[in-house]
Amino acid sequence: MSCAEAIDNPDELVTSDNPEHPANLIPSLCAKFWTLGWVTGTGGGCSIREDDLVYIAPSGVQKELMKPSDIYVLSLAAQEPTLKNRTYLRSPPCYKPSQCTPLFLAAFTKRGAGCCIHTHSHWAVLVTLILETSTPAGGDPKLFEINNIEQIKGFGKGYGKQGNLGYHDTLRIPVIENTAHEEDLTEFLEEAMDKYPDTYAVLVRRHGVYVWGDNVHKAKTQCESLDYLFQLAVEMKQLGIPWLSDIPVVNPKRS
């Protein structure tokens, strides 16, 4: 189906029997994210890109109750470069577009991502609060760093690079300051993407995290891995265990 046809009957863009269709996948993912505490009380969201088409959950909806007919669709090609004035191929009748939209679009246009997830996870917020209030002298409150944890292998090495991080690699996630209006985060998110070209996520202070990936599978598993690491980091802090360590490499004896 081409976009031209879709514009004649936009509801076809969100109507499919295939559970892997973005309009079906976004509601089922968001229901799962609700049980994980990532999208509490309409906070957070999720967007999927397929080629030129972007599917986005609306603003203000209870994420565990979303339906395919609630989904917005827009065409990347039809957007202005600044992404400020957006035209939607399909809009649900009674919602408003998500304020997260330009942030999702940044992941799609600047990183070629296929999916972007935004959570308000407690662990993400607590990590930014810990960095804000107790970064040791010489540390950077605008950077979450952790190494020598197996789950770090859940992340790709970076945009355009092959393979995943290793156990001894340091995972670095930049932290940007929150703004009064979510759309205003966009330029700071893009700035962080420029400064840390390999990152697949950006933390937002006192707010949550944006995580993306080449496709839905990678975005979701990177988001899960990151939430796991944020939770571990908070628990390590409570037990007085540092996030960065200097662990000797263990070599196999035979080989």
Add this chain to the structure above:
Amino acid sequence: MSCAEAIDNPDELVTSDNPEHPANLIPSLCAKFWTLGWVTGTGGGCSIREDDLVYIAPSGVQKELMKPSDIYVLSLAAQEPTLKNRTYLRSPPCYKPSQCTPLFLAAFTKRGAGCCIHTHSHWAVLVTLILETSTPAGGDPKLFEINNIEQIKGFGKGYGKQGNLGYHDTLRIPVIENTAHEEDLTEFLEEAMDKYPDTYAVLVRRHGVYVWGDNVHKAKTQCESLDYLFQLAVEMKQLGIPWLSDIPVVNPKRS
């Protein structure tokens, strides 16, 4: 269906194929609240108002097992102003009315709410205990305050006002002392509503929280957002991070 007809056959008031009917919605919401730890061991509850009719879960029922036929119905118009002696249009055969009833009615009559939720959430109780035992000098143990957290945007500005709180606004939830009999809380809840006319919730010390909203959607999402903030506040306390902070406003560079 008019009330007159309903009184002839009261069970019709709680019989509907529509999952959005209050008699169906209260059981499904309460089952969800049970999984969230809000209505443990028959504690807590939920009431919905549609126009003049009020639907209320009974006392002493296991909230995750409730059925539409367990629901009480009363007419606001038929109640005495003091709400002390209530007449029910429909009563289930083997339960007692909830002691929360006059508190729910206060939200409906004084604030025009469409739904009121009462939880015994651990986080709500712990916040009131922290305020009781460690309010710093000059602080008010009868007021929960938090600011500069994104999830605060989940609350309306107040009764009769348009729009929601902003990121930098301070969310204020009054705390009332618990009474031996739950019905006796009513006058203190109403007093708190008068003192804090914009609040959508009142904490009850060592007991839980009452949260309301213009409709079911708003009551539920405000209750979720508040529980999220209570949990975050307890975790911040454990990490030594204050609930109130003075965060500089971040302005977008371009616009």
Add this chain to the structure above:
Amino acid sequence: MSCAEAIDNPDELVTSDNPEHPANLIPSLCAKFWTLGWVTGTGGGCSIREDDLVYIAPSGVQKELMKPSDIYVLSLAAQEPTLKNRTYLRSPPCYKPSQCTPLFLAAFTKRGAGCCIHTHSHWAVLVTLILETSTPAGGDPKLFEINNIEQIKGFGKGYGKQGNLGYHDTLRIPVIENTAHEEDLTEFLEEAMDKYPDTYAVLVRRHGVYVWGDNVHKAKTQCESLDYLFQLAVEMKQLGIPWLSDIPVVNPKRS
């Protein structure tokens, strides 16, 4: 169906279309308890008494996977007074009787309970550990006490008494020391029942808790309320808030 008939075809004792039949209820309750973390790794269990018949989950079964055909049935009338040598009306083909059996029977015979639940809940174990290691001078490490928490109202006043505890009442749960063999706990459980005739629960140090009630509803809601209070007590300990307090009674202004 009489017991005589049942002995001819014991499987009829556990075969029913009624979801409220004990042989159906025990598996569905245990599956729920598994999700609550009460019966991890075959630990814990549940027993229901209907008149003279007692239904018991077997030993060593994964509690979330239990089937009605796994249930043991015995007749109280047919047991010896010491309950040491028990004869079963119905035994499942490939399990062993639960070591908890004489403890369940104590609740049925000494307190007329209709249901008894045994959990290994973390919170119960942690409460006994806190009492063991940090009971203040003058306190009793063999008694859990808490007052001035609303959820205390979830408990009856005691065996043969009408009504429930009030908000200002102190809930007291005796703690017995664990024994190498679970059956050997029986005499100490009975001793605690004699010393605290009003209690509906006994904690077992470094092990868990036994909770009972007049019927399934009361046993389950008392067990949920108690687990809520144990969790709250651990969290209060972590925040330095005492379990017992002297809260002034708040009287309603009008009435």
Add this chain to the structure above:
Amino acid sequence: MSCAEAIDNPDELVTSDNPEHPANLIPSLCAKFWTLGWVTGTGGGCSIREDDLVYIAPSGVQKELMKPSDIYVLSLAAQEPTLKNRTYLRSPPCYKPSQCTPLFLAAFTKRGAGCCIHTHSHWAVLVTLILETSTPAGGDPKLFEINNIEQIKGFGKGYGKQGNLGYHDTLRIPVIENTAHEEDLTEFLEEAMDKYPDTYAVLVRRHGVYVWGDNVHKAKTQCESLDYLFQLAVEMKQLGIPWLSDIPVVNPKRS
């Protein structure tokens, strides 16, 4: 069905209507483990052995979404002694074999296990971090030890021994250091098995745990019991309660 037939049509090895067939059981177990937080973001896994055949979840799959057709099958008889170059009887079309494979095989060949589970549970990782950073003088940071907790009874006494550990026995789980490549853990896992022949589990520092058992039932219930003990151990650490204690034996008065 013999292996020879299977090689003609390998998909038959993973096709069965029986929910207890390993190709059906691994996906349903992994979905359960996902909800327990054991296999977050493709981490962790599970393998089942039936006689000579070994069924293994693939690498990099979302564990709660696995299907029987995703399962690898190999024959133990056909493997080289070093297990380095493995030949699969059946491989799914679009996955890679799990790096955990040689570790699972070690449990099957060295201990005759019927099932091996690998989790990335937070509690397991935190226990290894606590041992690394705060083992008291004289303690061994390469050994987790706990005693006098009822749940310890959930473990068998050891390979080839009858019966389970007792309440007063000390459960000992060796800790090995993590390696950059998961396959390289194999020799250290085997070394730990040799040094602690009775253990049913090995912790991997900053990584997770491997747990096995004679069959699926025992592997799962031992894994659950261990995760329960790891969680309790972390909570005990936070409350300042030691993992090892000297509790007097309580003897029954009559008998």
